[in-house]
Amino acid sequence: MMGYSDEFKTHLASGATTLCRTWAIMRSDGAVFGFTDHDVNLTFEGITFKADSGLTAMALAQSTGLAVDNTEAIGALRDAAIKEADIEAGRFDGAEVRAWLVNWADVSQREMQFRGSIGELRRTNGAFTAELRGLTEALNRPLGRVYQKPCSAVLGDRACAFELTAAGYFAELAVEAVEERQVFRFDALTGFDDAWFARGRLIGQSGACVGLSGMVKRDYFDEQTRVIELWAPMRAPIVAGDMIRLEAGCDKRMETCRLKFNNIANYQGFPDLPGDDWTVVPPSQSGISVGGSRR
Known part of the structure; x- marks a missing residue:
């Protein structure tokens, strides 16, 4: 006791x-x-x-x-x-x-x-x-850094430190057309580059899906219609008229961090890490190992 x-x-x-x-x-x-x-x-x-x-x-x-x-x-x-x-x-x-x-x-x-x-x-x-x-x-839960070329941070988390509330990196709008809770079609979603939201998030702001989110698989144009496709259907009904928030996606590459988000100071990857091909290179047979070209 x-x-x-x-x-x-x-x-x-x-x-x-x-x-x-x-x-x-x-x-x-x-x-x-x-x-x-x-x-x-x-x-x-x-x-x-x-x-x-x-x-x-x-x-x-x-x-x-x-x-x-x-x-x-x-x-x-x-x-x-x-x-x-x-x-x-x-x-x-x-x-x-x-x-x-x-x-x-x-x-x-x-x-x-x-x-x-x-x-x-x-x-x-x-x-x-x-x-x-x-x-x-x-x-x-495993903790610690992972040594890999892609960034190990999640866009917007403490390690990344990028503010997803910045202008140009999110859109709040009403659902126009949706198929099987997974494919969304918009006629009015403009002002963003092709694939801007790929690997980003779609978050429900109203309706049965409020507070729920899904990961964006593809963001592309079908003629004049913009299509947002999720990896998996939303886990609650979502219909035309429901408000959603779309957040820009990140593919974890250093070029994307620098050019798309201007956040290279917080990049959490190791882009110069040697690849698998380097680790299996056999030792030199010539006896010359100065790094120069052979003649």
Whole structure:
């Protein structure tokens, strides 16, 4: 019971406890959802934890050291709680999860038992199962620089430092025509070079796709119509009239960084790194290794 308050310790030692579990899920868009296995709603930390959500949790596996804590949450898909469309759109991917053991008779007596994020999320037959990963999961991610010719930064991130809000590097406009959530056609998208948005992003600004994004595969002209094709369909319905934002793309080459973005000072690649052909060149047989031409 290390870490519990004195009042909570006294309650746990009483032999007649009034305990339940609660979970809070915060998505990247700021939406917060609260759940409890108690039979009435509970409220603390500005969150209402709903009792009718159908959410339950499996045993929490915790350990000392750097091993990853993990558990699973299982629940029914309900319009009032977690919607199937939101799961399909990926809105719960990577969402923050917190779990408490709570005295429902006095919610000030509680202890957080888990904090992490949603990992793999599966849904079937009107229900979902979410894998919950502890904070030590971040230690499994590879860190450090990669020595390669192309730039290793993501356009606009901290390493790149380029401002995608600069004039000429984005466009905000309404969808004119869309095919299968993947191919967009515009008659009024002018003022940008051919392929300007290739490898960039399309971000939903309104409608069912608000906050969702897709990577641009191709940006080209079909006669007078400009076509923006994504690598994969948007994960929610998108229709004519919905507002979107298009951001310029980067192919990671030094020439693009210098000429298109004027950002060569932040280029994160190694353009002079020898290629594979250089590494397999056999040693010289002539005995002359001064670097000059042979005569």
